[in-house]
Amino acid sequence: MTPLSIYLPFNRECLGSFVPAKRTSAPGEPRGRWVIVQDQGLVVEAATLRVPEGGLPAGLDGRCGPSHFLGTLAGTPCWTAALPSEAELPAGLARETLVPMQGARLPDDLLSLGGMAMQALHWESTSGHCPRCGAPTERIPEEWGKRCPGCAYEHYPHLHPAVIVLVKDGDRCLLTRKAGWTPGRYGLVAGFVDNGESLESAVCREVKEEVGVDVTELRYVGSQNWPFPSQLMIGFVARYAGGELTVDREELEDARWFPCDALPSRPSRHSIAGFILDHYARE
Ligand SMILES: [Zn+2]
Numbered sequence: 001m002t003p004l005s006i007y008l009p010f011n012r013e014c015l016g017s018f019v020p021a022k023r024t025s026a027p028g029e030p031r032g033r034w035v036i037v038q039d040q041g042l043v044v045e046a047a048t049l050r051v052p053e054g055g056l057p058a059g060l061d062g063r064c065g066p067s068h069f070l071g072t073l074a075g076t077p078c079w080t081a082a083l084p085s086e087a088e089l090p091a092g093l094a095r096e097t098l099v100p101m102q103g104a105r106l107p108d109d110l111l112s113l114g115g116m117a118m119q120a121l122h123w124e125s126t127s128g129h130c131p132r133c134g135a136p137t138e139r140i141p142e143e144w145g146k147r148c149p150g151c152a153y154e155h156y157p158h159l160h161p162a163v164i165v166l167v168k169d170g171d172r173c174l175l176t177r178k179a180g181w182t183p184g185r186y187g188l189v190a191g192f193v194d195n196g197e198s199l200e201s202a203v204c205r206e207v208k209e210e211v212g213v214d215v216t217e218l219r220y221v222g223s224q225n226w227p228f229p230s231q232l233m234i235g236f237v238a239r240y241a242g243g244e245l246t247v248d249r250e251e252l253e254d255a256r257w258f259p260c261d262a263l264p265s266r267p268s269r270h271s272i273a274g275f276i277l278d279h280y281a282r283e
Contacts (some may be wrong), residue, residue: 004279005222009100009270012225016109019072022142026069031055032077033119036064038095039085040228042106046094049106051113055248056081068120073113080117082125083222088145095099099228100268112269114228118166120144122229124155131155146280157229159232163202164190166213166276169240173263173281176255185265186258188273190233203236211255213247215239221280224272235272237280 006013012020029146029203034052036043043060044051053076056064064081089095097104098114106114123144130137130148137146145156167174175186191206193199200218207215215238224233247255258264260281267273 008224009108010115010225014108014112015156017074021071030067030079035080035113035119037247038083040099041095041097044096082121082169100270110152118227161193163232163234164188165203165236172257173260177253178254187267210248213243214241216241233272235276
């Protein structure tokens with residue numbers, strides 16, 4: 001069965017009929033939907049919360065960075081460009097955050113489109129020079145990848161795999177809390193996969209490091225592309241297998257067991273952490 005997590009915002013499936021740039025050719029003229037990103041926010045029409053359509057909106061010409069073709073959505077070309085932090089928006093346009101933890105109120109399709117735009121712009125801003133010899137790179141035709149004309153090194157957009165896991169023991173769940181989170185909010189154990197590690201061993205290691213316990217019976221339950229800036233979150237549920245709860249105070253402010261039917265303040269419904277708790281805490 002396909003995990004329902006594919007429909008989480010920031011996953012491309014959320015967009016339905018989206019055709020990415022590499023499978024369709026860029027129109028000659030940049031017209032269509034404008035996915036303009038300023039910091040971690042999306043520029044939208046203030047009255048409708050929709051992205052501008054047509055040519056680049058008046059007042060932004062000459063202030064945005066280069067335009068990049070993202071693909072087509074329901075047949076309409078989508079373009080992205082970065083607007084510098086200090087640029088003021090013309091009347092009628094507003095900036096809406098794309099960050100779920102900052103109270104994002106954009107619909108899921110715009111979060112997904114905005115997330116892809118953020119990843120494309122992040123890639124463009126970090127791939128201009130060859131990581132091996134430092135020469136300016138060139139775009140590989142029909143790809144996001146870059147090639148170095150000096151040493152022929154090629155590289156492609158980087159996604160960083162990270163595991164996230166709900167640890168259960170009968171009718172209780174082990175949740176963690178980082179310093180700086182909204183008071184009372186708890187989430188799941190999570191961390192990046194190391195070189196040479198399988199996803200399973202990353203889950204076991206992260207749980208052991210963060211909360212000191214052992215887990216078994218790992219189950220993959222879904223994934224989410226997370227564009228802050230470029231993680232791929234891979235979700236698991238695991239069963240507690242022993243060990244004493246010990247909080248890693250370098251990483252966490254707190255960790256504790258909660259009854260599955262009395263969980264504290266949840267992660268955002270836009271995140272895979274919220275999805276896992278909603279679907280698997282009380283199964
Ligand atoms: Zn090079």
